[in-house]
Amino acid sequence: MVKAVVGANWGDEGKGKITDMMAENADIIVRFQGGANAGHTIVNEYGKFALHTLPSGVFYGHTTSIIGNGVALNIPVLFQEVKSITEKGVPAPKLLVSDRAQIVMPYHILFDQYEEERLGGKSFGSTKSGIAPFYSDKYAKIGIQVSDLFDEDLLRDKLEKVCELKNVTLEHLYHKPLLVPEELLATLREYREMVKPYVCDVSLYLHKALKEGKTVLLEGQLGTLKDTDHGIYPMVTSSSTLAAYGAIGAGIPPYEIRQIVTVCKAYSSAVGAGAFVSEIFGEEADELRRRGGDGGEYGATTGRPRRMGWFDCVASKYGCRLQGTTDVAFTVLDVLGYLDEIPVCVGYEIDGEVTTDFPVTYKLEKAKPVLKVLPGWKSDIRGIRKYEELPENCRKYIEFIEKQIEYPITMVSNGPGREDIIYRESCLEITV
Secondary structure (H helix, E strand, O other): OEEEEEEOOOOOOOHHHHHHHHHHHOOEEEEOOEOOOOOEEEEEOOEEEEEOOOOOOOOOOOOEEEEOOOEEEOHHHHHHHHHHHHOOOOOOOEEEEEOOOEEOOHHHHHHHHHHHHHHHHHOOOOOOOOHHHHHHHHHOOOOOEHHHHHOHHHHHHHHHHHHHHHHHHHHHHHOOOOOOHHHHHHHHHHHHHHHHHHEEOHHHHHHHHHHOOOOEEEEEEEEHHHOOOOOOOOOOOOOOOOHHHHHHHHOOOHHHEEEEEEEEEOOEEEOOOOOOOOEEOHHHHHHHHHHOOOOOOEOOOOOOEOEEEOEEHHHHHHHHHHHOOOEEEEEOHHHHHHOOEEEEEEEEEEOOEEEOOOOOHHHHOOOEEEEEEEEOOOOOOOOOOOHHHOOHHHHHHHHHHHHHHOOOEEEEEOOOOOOOEEEOOOOOOOOO
């Protein structure tokens, strides 16, 4: 059986915790897209971790962690991450890397930095991790696959052609130092030695595992609104963040994905540029940011302060629909316990008309939030394990949002730890 954990919104929804929790009952966890440009924060018996490439289920001894073919693989970052967890007492993970995964090259990171510098105030808010240049090269068919590392003649030929192409841009657009093929070849020889013990035909491995009845957990990066096709284009990431892409990014049939857990925060946050209708500012935002998450709302990879907002029912309903949601995991609900009243965005006003359907980007830029204010519960809900023991206003908040987004909230997270989870039966009367 295959299950997927994905995000409904802009990322940072708490997918890491949900993946870590669900991995207890999984055999294999697969990262299927994205790179080290965003992270998942995990809190468990070993401590607090910010993972960037490793799957969030890596902390269990019985699991196999896989880097799928859809991942933008920064090899030294991956193995530095392995080192960072084993140094804290985590057992060395059982790790496999797809032979079809493509490699984030040093020049991808440089080009990302140079382009953001060139764009200045009109930049995309990139993390400068090389992700957009990486995917550009992948689809321009000039990327380097992991398998290429083991054919030196092929590798040299590819690097010479890539350098010839990129040096034109470096010289005439960016006015930066040129690439030298032999230097890159030396770097890739080092990468080869690092990754060699872990390389695997992942698609075949998963095919055999599923025939044996193993449980596979797919872990997505970011969320629906950062999807290249269906997100707030162009302020998106450069890969598909949807569960449907999990089949492609892992190399499995789409019909194998039976459960899609879409993670929603109990409020909204975002990193980077782009439309954010329910965004709040000033002291109100600072207070929510300070209290949010585990230690505050700051990017797990960049450390950047996240933009803050109230829960957005329009964006979340859209995000759940595009993911093909079977279950919603509702996270960081405990954070809102300090509020007397909690606004919720239930619609967008665009050119004088109110809609509950998520629009294309140019309309989104004009949207104003339509807010409904709900009463807070003014108490600490951490430690509660049964839904009926939550304060009445807290339950009403969950049930109101469930009705608005039209997808069943079956998990409620009320703290950062694995054990801080409440399972519930959906109150929806509709079939989803």
